[in-house]
Amino acid sequence: MRNIRRILSAAAVAVAGAVVLGACSSGGASTSASTFVIVTAAQPASFSYETSATGYEAAEFFKNTGASLLRNKYVAGTDGQAEHEDYNAFQGILAKSYDVSSDGLTYTFHLDTDAESTAGNKLTADDVIWSMERKFAVKTSIVSFISAPFITKPDQFTKVDDSTVTMTVAKKSYGYTALSLLSNVSYNVYDYTELKKHITSSDPYAVKWSETNANFGFGAYELTTYTPGEQMIYTANPGYAEGEPKVKRIVQRVVADAGQRSNLVKSGDAQIATQLRPADQVALADEKKAQVFDVPTNAYVYMPLLTTDGPFKDVAVRRALAYAIPYDKINENVYHGRAASISTILSSADPGFDADGLKANETDVAKAKSILADAGYTSDIKFTLTVNNSVPDLNETAVQIQTGAKAAGFDVTIDAVNSSAFQAGLAAKSFDASLGRDYAVVQSPPYVLSLFYTAGSPINWPNFESDALDKAIADGNAAGEATGSKAGTYWNAAQKVLQDQQPTIYINYVQPLNAFANDVDGYVFRSDNVIDYSQLSVSSD
Template identity: 75%
Template sequence: MRSTKRILVAATLAVVGALGLTACGSGSGSTSSDSLTIVTPAQAQSFSYETSATGYEAAEFFKNTGASLLRNKYVDGSGSEARHEDYNAFTGVLAKRYDESADGLTYTFHLDTDAKSTAGHELTADDVIWTMRRKFAVKTSIIPFISAPFITSASQFKKVDASTVTLTVAKKSYGYTALSLLANVGYNVYDAAELKQHTTSSDPWAVKWSGTHPNFGFGAYKVTTFTPGEQTIYGANTGYAEGAPAVKRIVQRVVSDAGQRANLVRSGDAQIATQLRPADQVGLQKGKQAQVYDVTSNAMVYMPLLTTSGPFKDVAVRRALAYAVPYDKINTNVYHGRATAISSILPASDPGFDGDGLKANTYDVAKAKAILKSAGYTAPVAFTLTVNNSVPDLQETATQIQTAAKAAGFDVTINAINSSAFQSGLAAKTFEASLGRDYAVVQSPPYVLSLFYTPGSVINWPDFDSPALNQDIAAGNAAGDPTSTPAGKEWNAAQKVLQDQQPTIYINNVQPLNAFAKNVQGYVFRSDNVIDYSQLSLSAK
């Protein structure tokens, strides 16, 4: 299989709905070698990527019940680094291999037609083509926004025969980003035969049906039980393209309190805990009670600011607030050494990276006050900072900001709401400011820069539209290889626009906030930050 110079992956993210399958199964911890328990603060509330694609729990659901044509190769880390993806190499999942045409414009995918969906149907080219049509036809799908200009239409995909499909891109330089998109859950292939049984005139792509029925993917697991607000139970898909997973049954229990989740791993009643407080992770690690991994993280803590209404419509207020965030205190008091400051949303390790003139945000009360005074503000600027109440580190970060920003001329009210309301509010762009922990799964510079700022996109949380930013990204795309020095100069210009306009305040990069029992093997850090259950195994204690 051909490997490209640098391969990356796309963005995933949660939703709203309800589902009833079989009766509730046991949620107790397990010590057998083929079953484990995961404790998490929330669960996927809808199973349709096209209606909403944000949130950790939904992303993990999509990864483990679905499969894409390719994925990045998993490699061992060096030193204390966890096993992770190699962004320079692909391996097949639903495609056994792929070929690239001489002109670099057409990719041919040879499908594994022995692979079976969680509904039991064998993979065909028709599944791929129908899936791509759905992704671009459904109005609420984020795929058109996150894929342009690399993939802009389902018509770029063609069926050659029952086991072969092609993708054609407009420019050779679009190739690696397009392939990388295909390697992520946004491009999971669906069981068209299953979904077509549930289409109606009002639901021609079975989007509504799939929101409450999870088993239409080709992933390593199917959902056997879903009890809203309590737990999800997964069973292994023996027809999975990469082979039946070692762990046959996974119980994902909802436990709202982060400290209790940590204690359940400590006591052995759960084998994995997600969305922990860094302080609890450090405690587990120091007590040698669990495994906590270090990675080269792409997860960012950030604060989108609504630029089209409210106090942050004024760029001066956005610039002032950037000086009112206590970055160092957040890294120390909230993340306990498991976070690092960032000056750029592009990794400095990228080939062709140009950091000229870029600098990290700093806490400076005097500068914040001076900016507000110069802009005519004499009273404290009041705003509401909304946070997901199932993410403890972000609630703690909000408190740090509330306290520090007061001294700089801001009056911050914290609004902590549940996951469903949080995701809905983000999509509706109703929050003046919010805190998120997210990532660009495709690390291709034009993808990262466009992801949260494409005009009209449902994931453009700040509702930001900058002609200068759009022009710089277009110039970078026209410069050829996205990792080249000429392209790097355009990405640098785009980042300077973001640093000047501050539609989003980037706070830090954080380590994965999970912990694993000492007998759990196989964790892989993925750029979508979720756990690939198919890689896990359990040893005897």
């Protein structure tokens, strides 16, 4: 099926759900090799990365309906950890292979021209070049913000012939981060043959059309049925570059209640549940009703604070709040052992990692009160903490913060809003403070440090600018290899700026909040924290 089908009536939704469960579950316990049911909290706000790049559901959609030139290599876990990405190794998807020039400035990608999009068109160099143009031309795209200075313009990509493209970088040291960018969904390649059918004078890159029409990527799955607010059905793409997936059909159902999502995996009526409460995960694992994996996580719970208006314009208030948060209670009461203190947002596994002087935030109510008193505050600091109501662990964390910070002189109002309102508020930078569970998709140190703090970026939630931070990152970029020890001293300096200025309070590192039926194989932890459906299978496969 090449045209997405929408089911709009409640009756049709009910019938579709009944058919799905009947096909996927035998006596509520076994998994079908042909169809998996995944229960999730919400749906992507848009099918276009250039207009709606953030949010778990969006990232998972972009990963599974799209494909990039490369991906990070998947490697076996050790010490009980799940299979996961090796951030320092790259392998081809739409590029069968790549070469690097002797000066390290030119990368040549040899395309898999047998790969087919979900619309049925073969991959060509024109798809790559046009996709790069779109990413930088669309005003609402975040690609230019997250890619500088490594990739700054589409002209860095050149067509050699129908099956070959090159990329040039300004410095040899930029190559590692550029490859990392090309390995993730922000650099998915689009089907130009399909999208050019929908180009208009007012929409020269068919962005408006692609907001509501999904099948223009080279991913493992096409979206064949979309029921807004209810369910999405994916069908395997036989022309996928890495081979047709083993699971031929994915039914992704919206189930608002996290407890119900957990119960659906427990009963066998769903194979995977996402966005669970850690308490439910622990119960499922203890009862051996589902698999819950440990991974080398890069996901953190964090609180961006608006630094240009409201109470957090004052750095003293930001520092005081950082001391007021009950980190240990959050780890214990919300995450039940599936979280750990965070002292660095960079991977300590990097060869050049420098941890000197970095430390995790700690709870010290007396210190918080002292900071506020020294700054001249004599009454409680009132602010609103906004949270996405579809993410249960963050709602529970908000309550812990509200209770714990009160003793330090903070009067916190919690505003739980739906996913769309939450994303819109982030984009508008209208929240005093918000809670998110996020990560840097690219794990190159300069990318991680710049991601949420680039001046003018739509994802600079705190609206924070710092000359000291910018200088440390620039000096690191000029110091050679991004993972080298010389650059590492500058990444350390950049993190010290963030720890001193507290534009964002990093609360903890958390394990993935999903669960898998006991007979599901193929889970791989990715830096974007989403599930690669193409790797899934049944244990007996």
